[in-house]
Amino acid sequence: MKDYLPYGRQSIGEEEARRMRDVLESDWLTQGPKVVEFEAGLNDLCGSRNAIAVSHGTTALYLACRAAGLGPGDRFLTSPITFVATANAGLLCGAEPVFADIDAKTFNLDMDEAIRVVKQDSRIKVVLPVHMGGRMCGMEQLATACRENEVTIIEDACHAIGGRWRDSTGAWHNVGDCAFSDMTCFSFHPVKNLTTGEGGAVVTNDDELASRLRSLRNHGITRDPTRLKEGREPWHYEMHDLSLNGRLTDFQAALGLVQIDKLPRLKKRRQELVRRYDEAFADLDGVTPQARPVEDDSCWHLMIIRTRGRTGLYEHLLEKGIRTQVHYIPVHTQPYYKEHFGTRRGDYPVAEKYYAQALSLPLFPDLSDADQDRVIAAVREFHQAAGDG
Ligand SMILES: Cc1ncc(COP(=O)(O)O)c(C=O)c1O
Numbered sequence: 001m002k003d004y005l006p007y008g009r010q011s012i013g014e015e016e017a018r019r020m021r022d023v024l025e026s027d028w029l030t031q032g033p034k035v036v037e038f039e040a041g042l043n044d045l046c047g048s049r050n051a052i053a054v055s056h057g058t059t060a061l062y063l064a065c066r067a068a069g070l071g072p073g074d075r076f077l078t079s080p081i082t083f084v085a086t087a088n089a090g091l092l093c094g095a096e097p098v099f100a101d102i103d104a105k106t107f108n109l110d111m112d113e114a115i116r117v118v119k120q121d122s123r124i125k126v127v128l129p130v131h132m133g134g135r136m137c138g139m140e141q142l143a144t145a146c147r148e149n150e151v152t153i154i155e156d157a158c159h160a161i162g163g164r165w166r167d168s169t170g171a172w173h174n175v176g177d178c179a180f181s182d183m184t185c186f187s188f189h190p191v192k193n194l195t196t197g198e199g200g201a202v203v204t205n206d207d208e209l210a211s212r213l214r215s216l217r218n219h220g221i222t223r224d225p226t227r228l229k230e231g232r233e234p235w236h237y238e239m240h241d242l243s244l245n246g247r248l249t250d251f252q253a254a255l256g257l258v259q260i261d262k263l264p265r266l267k268k269r270r271q272e273l274v275r276r277y278d279e280a281f282a283d284l285d286g287v288t289p290q291a292r293p294v295e296d297d298s299c300w301h302l303m304i305i306r307t308r309g310r311t312g313l314y315e316h317l318l319e320k321g322i323r324t325q326v327h328y329i330p331v332h333t334q335p336y337y338k339e340h341f342g343t344r345r346g347d348y349p350v351a352e353k354y355y356a357q358a359l360s361l362p363l364f365p366d367l368s369d370a371d372q373d374r375v376i377a378a379v380r381e382f383h384q385a386a387g388d389g
Contacts, residue, residue, distance in 0.1 A: 008191030046176030050210035057187025162299030286388030
């Protein structure tokens with residue numbers, strides 16, 4: 001079988017295996033003391049007050065929407081360029097999706113457009129900005145508009161953990177400090193910046209939301225004596241909400257703790273690789289990488305380029321043993337959305353044009369310079385043959 005270079009993969013070593021083995025040999029496998037430690041590690045990393053570790057990024061987004069009180073009759077706004085899980089989280093609450101077009105250079109929501117829609121539509125209760133590939137959205141602008149309209153902001157930072165960005169006063173923010181949002185959601189899927197196999201988390205500075213999230217992660221059950229309505233027996237628990245089992249296991253948390261320690265090194269390598277790609281493509285007319293912030297300390301999850309010959313390039317790279325991906329098929333063009341919400345191709349032209357040109361090249365911390373050079377040479381070869389170079 002041909003040995004393909006993947007577009008993303010985890011970096012897991014002996015230390016992760018050792019720490020997971022310790023948990024597997026202990027008495028506690030499901031959510032327990034390691035999850036508590038992992039949550040403390042996430043708070044340190046993000047600068048947040050509360051972290052709630054859950055089973056998947058999808059669960060994080062769904063429970064965050066539930067904690068925000070999103071339900072039937074409400075609407076939520078997100079980007080058409082995201083994984084379906086972002087918008088599905090709102091749908092699973094019974095709410096109706098609203099999209100706004102994207103910015104052609106950052107691939108994030110066009111914030112002017114998103115704010116215009118939020119101000120016009122009083123049924124929008126939640127906005128989910130998505131930090132595509134690790135690039136932060138314009139959070140300050142959005143926060144001002146949402147505060148005025150009593151709209152909850154849930155950041156989909158599934159791509160962005162470990163990054164920092166600078167606000168308009170010059171202050172640096174860690175992704176997940178929730179300085180301009182109510183909650184931030186992460187995914188720890190293997191290709192993400194840090195992994196627990198499958199896993200996710202919500203971070204928030206709001207203690208009330210945190211308490212709701214903890215209960216929603218555990219079937220809507222509470223044991224908090226200040227909240228109990230009826231019994232006082234030592235075994236007593238009460239279900240106050242309808243929810244599911246969204247817990248992470250302790251052995252996954254042990255893996256995540258090692259990954260948090262490694263994240264600075266993993267981030268540095270991701271940044272180096274992105275810089276090398278950007279430099280290599282600077283003179284290539286047919287290739288435009290995602291726009292970087294002026295002072296960039298993002299933890300880049302994806303190396304997304306726009307290219308005129310996207311499908312041809314995808315096939316050319318595959319022939320050379322290099323796998324790439326397309327992030328993402330616009331959500332509003334998915335059959336389910338078209339059938340249930342009447343969205344149509346043509347609704348968000350910037351997003352659709354982006355989709356026709358987007359390709360994510362291999363980017364992961366263990367990608368060697370030699371393998372990256374092979375990708376760069378193959379991209380250049382394709383474009384030079386097309387007369388772009
Ligand atoms: C932007 C975005 N949102 C949500 C998710 C869902 O995360 P998970 O796969 O951990 O459920 C992902 C990852 O797959 C993602 O990339």
